[in-house]
Amino acid sequence: MLQLKYLQxxxxxxxxxxxxxxxLATPAVLLYGDNHQGKSSILNAIEWCLYGDQCVGGRxxxxxxxxxxxxxxxxxxxxxxxxxxxxEQGVTTIKRAQxxxxxxxxxxxxVILPDGTRKEGDEAEQEIMRLVxxxxxxxxxxxxxxxxxxxAIVIQPPSERNDAIDRLLGLSDYLNVLDGIRRSKIADAQKxxxxxxxxxxxxxxxxxxxRQEDLKDKKREAVDSGLDESELNEEKLLEGxxxxxxxxxxxxxxxxxSAAPVSSPSDWKDAPSFGDEAQKELDRLWSESPDLxxxxxxNARRTEADALKTNYESQRQALGTAKAKPQEFEREYGTQxxxxxxxxxxxxxxxxxxxxxxxxxxxxKLVEEGIAVLEATRPDESTDVCPLCGETVPNLLDHLxxxxxxxxxxxxxxxxARRAALAEKRAKLIDLKTQHESLTENLAKAREQLAGAVQxxxxxLDRELTDQDDPAALLSIEIGKIDDRLKQIAExxxxxxxxxxxxxxxxxxxxxxxxxxxxxxxxxxxxxIAESDEYRELxxxxxxxxxxxxxxxxxxxxxxxCMAEEAKDKMKAAGDAIDDYFQKIVGNPAAQKLIVxxxxxxxxxxxxxxxxxxxxxxxxxxxxxGDMNGLALSMFLxxxxxxxxxxxxxxMDDPSQSLGSRQKKRLVEVLDEVCRSGRNIVVxxxxxxxxxxxxxSLTRAKTIYEFSKWGPQSGPEVVKRx
Amino acid sequence: xxxxxxxxxxxxxxxxxxxxxGKIAQKLLALSFRELxxxxxxxxxxxxxxxxxxxxxxKKFGLEVKTTExxxxxxxxxxxxxxxxxxxxxxxxxxxxxxxxVFENWILAKVPLDELSAGQVLIERLRxxxxxxxxxxxxxxxxxxxxxxxxxxxxxxxxxxxxxLRKTGIEIRGF
Numbered sequence: 001m002l003q004l005k006y007l008q009x010x011x012x013x014x015x016x017x018x019x020x021x022x023x024l025a026t027p028a029v030l031l032y033g034d035n036h037q038g039k040s041s042i043l044n045a046i047e048w049c050l051y052g053d054q055c056v057g058g059r060x061x062x063x064x065x066x067x068x069x070x071x072x073x074x075x076x077x078x079x080x081x082x083x084x085x086x087x088e089q090g091v092t093t094i095k096r097a098q099x100x101x102x103x104x105x106x107x108x109x110x111v112i113l114p115d116g117t118r119k120e121g122d123e124a125e126q127e128i129m130r131l132v133x134x135x136x137x138x139x140x141x142x143x144x145x146x147x148x149x150x151x152a153i154v155i156q157p158p159s160e161r162n163d164a165i166d167r168l169l170g171l172s173d174y175l176n177v178l179d180g181i182r183r184s185k186i187a188d189a190q191k192x193x194x195x196x197x198x199x200x201x202x203x204x205x206x207x208x209x210x211r212q213e214d215l216k217d218k219k220r221e222a223v224d225s226g227l228d229e230s231e232l233n234e235e236k237l238l239e240g241x242x243x244x245x246x247x248x249x250x251x252x253x254x255x256x257x258s259a260a261p262v263s264s265p266s267d268w269k270d271a272p273s274f275g276d277e278a279q280k281e282l283d284r285l286w287s288e289s290p291d292l293x294x295x296x297x298x299n300a301r302r303t304e305a306d307a308l309k310t311n312y313e314s315q316r317q318a319l320g321t322a323k324a325k326p327q328e329f330e331r332e333y334g335t336q337x338x339x340x341x342x343x344x345x346x347x348x349x350x351x352x353x354x355x356x357x358x359x360x361x362x363x364x365k366l367v368e369e370g371i372a373v374l375e376a377t378r379p380d381e382s383t384d385v386c387p388l389c390g391e392t393v394p395n396l397l398d399h400l401x402x403x404x405x406x407x408x409x410x411x412x413x414x415x416x417a418r419r420a421a422l423a424e425k426r427a428k429l430i431d432l433k434t435q436h437e438s439l440t441e442n443l444a445k446a447r448e449q450l451a452g453a454v455q456x457x458x459x460x461l462d463r464e465l466t467d468q469d470d471p472a473a474l475l476s477i478e479i480g481k482i483d484d485r486l487k488q489i490a491e492x493x494x495x496x497x498x499x500x501x502x503x504x505x506x507x508x509x510x511x512x513x514x515x516x517x518x519x520x521x522x523x524x525x526x527x528x529i530a531e532s533d534e535y536r537e538l539x540x541x542x543x544x545x546x547x548x549x550x551x552x553x554x555x556x557x558x559x560x561x562c563m564a565e566e567a568k569d570k571m572k573a574a575g576d577a578i579d580d581y582f583q584k585i586v587g588n589p590a591a592q593k594l595i596v597x598x599x600x601x602x603x604x605x606x607x608x609x610x611x612x613x614x615x616x617x618x619x620x621x622x623x624x625x626g627d628m629n630g631l632a633l634s635m636f637l638x639x640x641x642x643x644x645x646x647x648x649x650x651x652m653d654d655p656s657q658s659l660g661s662r663q664k665k666r667l668v669e670v671l672d673e674v675c676r677s678g679r680n681i682v683v684x685x686x687x688x689x690x691x692x693x694x695x696x697s698l699t700r701a702k703t704i705y706e707f708s709k710w711g712p713q714s715g716p717e718v719v720k721r722x
Numbered sequence: 723x724x725x726x727x728x729x730x731x732x733x734x735x736x737x738x739x740x741x742x743x744g745k746i747a748q749k750l751l752a753l754s755f756r757e758l759x760x761x762x763x764x765x766x767x768x769x770x771x772x773x774x775x776x777x778x779x780x781k782k783f784g785l786e787v788k789t790t791e792x793x794x795x796x797x798x799x800x801x802x803x804x805x806x807x808x809x810x811x812x813x814x815x816x817x818x819x820x821x822x823x824v825f826e827n828w829i830l831a832k833v834p835l836d837e838l839s840a841g842q843v844l845i846e847r848l849r850x851x852x853x854x855x856x857x858x859x860x861x862x863x864x865x866x867x868x869x870x871x872x873x874x875x876x877x878x879x880x881x882x883x884x885x886x887l888r889k890t891g892i893e894i895r896g897f
Binding site: 205212526543546 | 724725727793824825837844846847848849850851852854870
């Protein structure tokens with residue numbers, strides 16, 4: 001069996017500096033000291049030297065080592081652990097080192113075999129495994145009793161104790177796999193996929209619903225237009241298009257004009273362009289129809305005839321009025337000659353009055369005229385210059401006004417009144433003359449306009465019109481003829497328009513058929529999604545995910561079954577030893593037999609451990625901390641005993657955490673039994689009572705190291721006591 | 723399945739309600755298997771699995787038929803027991819599930835009996851056990867069957883379909 005020989009550490013965990021060489025060769029090595037004095041670091045150093053990174057972090061299966069569990073001391077640049085192990089072949093020395101901050105590059109391992117061969121790196125690791133022959137997980141279960149494991153079993157609530165016992169049994173790999181499965185949330189990913197697919201489905205359903213409603217409406221419209229539901233297909237559409245073409249040709253023939261060719265649709269998608277082309281051709285045929293043309297021309301002619309007749313009648317009436325007005329005027333005011341005669345007489349009479357005024361005051365006429373000239377002078381011109389002689393006389397206008405007022409006015413007042421009356425009379429006569437001239441002009445113009453209307457009517461009627469003809473009557477006759485013809489044309493057009501409407505309805509049906517087929521195609525296009533490569537890929541993914549989810553569930557179940565199986569195997573192998581050690585350490589008189597029952601934990605799916613007594617009753621007192629500690633130690637020592645590995649030593653870290661005095665004494669008796677069975681023990685403890693029992697009751701040779709005065713720079717002071 | 727088929731099935735469901743529609747879908751499924759050449763076929767309306775079919779190669783399947791508009795189907799302890807019973811007679815237990823939704827088809831899932839438990843089962847989960855080769859043949863056959871029997875079913879419901887089953891040599895057990 002392998003036995004520890006000696007150990008030296010430097011820069012490792014609690015040891016910032018190089019320690020002395022610790023002798024580990026005696027059957028019992030006891031490490032004493034308070035908390036944080038470096039005892040556990042010695043046990044950790046043995047473990048790390050053998051297993052390196054396997055005992056660090058999550059891989060270790062020890063929760064306390066996940067994050068923050070430092071190898072290199074904070075005040076050291078690197079860690080080195082040297083360990084000597086003796087086997088039947090001799091002493092093998094192992095030296096593991098790690099330089100801070102260099103990662104994998106800073107790690108080294110060196111092994112010197114009993115024959116002096118030196119191995120490094122992977123070869124050295126292989127040599128260690130060959131020597132130890134035990135995985136780290138088994139080492140942690142059956143060689144090294146970690147204080148964390150005891151603490152977990154002792155202080156965890158019952159619901160989590162199962163997990164701690166699983167770890168004590170070395171099942172943490174299974175637990176880690178199960179934890180990984182749980183955290184991967186595969187089923188959630190599948191649900192997410194389902195939801196996303198459902199969203200896609202909802203969008204498709206909505207698009208489909210809208211199109212199907214449109215299709216329903218369009219089909220109803222098509223049926224209302226005269227189509228049968230069974231006819232809503234492409235074949236019927238193409239047949240319909242040919243019918244339209246035929247109808248159009250017949251229509252053109254009926255109209256007497258030739259139809260331009262309209263290209264037939266090759267499939268339903270051509271229907272709109274066919275419809276447009278056909279409609280244009282239909283419009284052309286209709287607009288070029290002879291009847292329609294004649295109707296249009298006759299309507300224009302009738303409008304013109306109406307206008308000519310109205311115009312003639314209006315001009316004739318205007319002439320009548322223009323003729324009557326001069327007659328009325330002459331009856332009241334006389335003829336043009338008579339008015340002229342009166343004007344001449346008035347002029348003469350006025351001349352006579354003027355002569356009389358001159359005779360009364362020869363000067364009067366001149367003064368009067370002078371005043372009139374000066375009063376009409378512009379403001380910027382002088383009124384002091386005589387208009388008759390050109391001499392300048394100051395205040396001439398005032399002089400003339402004064403002379404007129406004082407000496408002339410009285411003499412000519414009556415004559416002037418007479419002259420004013422004559423002027424007024426003359427003005428009136430001139431106005432009458434003007435009026436008479438205007439009336440005469442209007443009469444001439446009315447005659448001219450009537451002649452124009454007659455001329456236009458003659459041109460319209462295409463014949464000469466004399467004074468003996470009545471243009472209005474002739475125009476009325478012509479209008480009657482036009483109306484008769486229009487009636488005939490309207491009758492003729494009515495039948496053709498019905499044909500035109502029939503063709504238009506056929507075109508409309510084609511358009512509806514096209515819309516139906518287009519909507520069906522759109523719906524079909526949605527359906528095509530399911531045939532796309534992308535959708536098939538999605539389906540494959542769905543299947544793949546479903547298989548994967550089931551596979552993971554099966555894997556989960558298998559892992560649980562294996563875990564339960566292994567737990568049962570281990571318990572079966574170590575059951576008697578565990579029971580034996582439990583009786584010896586705990587010494588509970590009520591429990592003459594400890595039976596460990598392993599079942600599936602319905603809540604977590606993991607192992608559930610139930611401890612029963614010899615009667616199958618659940619072992620209630622087990623809930624005391626001391627009993628729990630005793631149970632953990634019994635399980636560990638039972639597994640050590642049951643597990644037939646070649647390692648001849650056991651490492652125990654703070655084993656008496658919650659034990660009572662009697663239980664501690666019993667534990668030491670058990671350890672003595674272990675020692676005597678050939679396994680050396682290395683026990684770290686701060687418990688002075690346990691130390692006392694160890695020293696007094698261990699019957700095998702022992703080496704004691706006392707750890708104290710630990711400082712951050714210097715580490716612990718380690719004193720050897722034999 | 724095609725939109726048209728889905729539309730027809732939805733109309734049948736709306737016309738007869740979810741429960742009777744389940745039986746209608748079951749009979750349409752039996753007719754579809756018949757069209758694929760499966761014989762003999764037994765369709766049950768009361769006790770036992772819903773449909774027994776035997777393929778041309780002699781392969782026997784016992785089908786528990788479920789339809790839904792949701793994402794899961796309900797399996798009762800009786801359903802599972804029925805499948806177990808048929809398994810004893812050499813019939814592979816199959817859950818035939820149809821979700822009435824766009825692009826969905828019958829899923830024929832040969833779920834191992836020890837993995838079946840009563841309660842709601844996600845249809846998505848059944849995909850892990852699907853018999854894709856049979857499903858691929860079944861889908862177009864089912865479409866044809868629905869198209870062919872839609873009007874008759876709409877008019878006379880299960881009675882019409884029972885007649886069709888008898889006409890095609892499918893044995894009906896139950897009423």
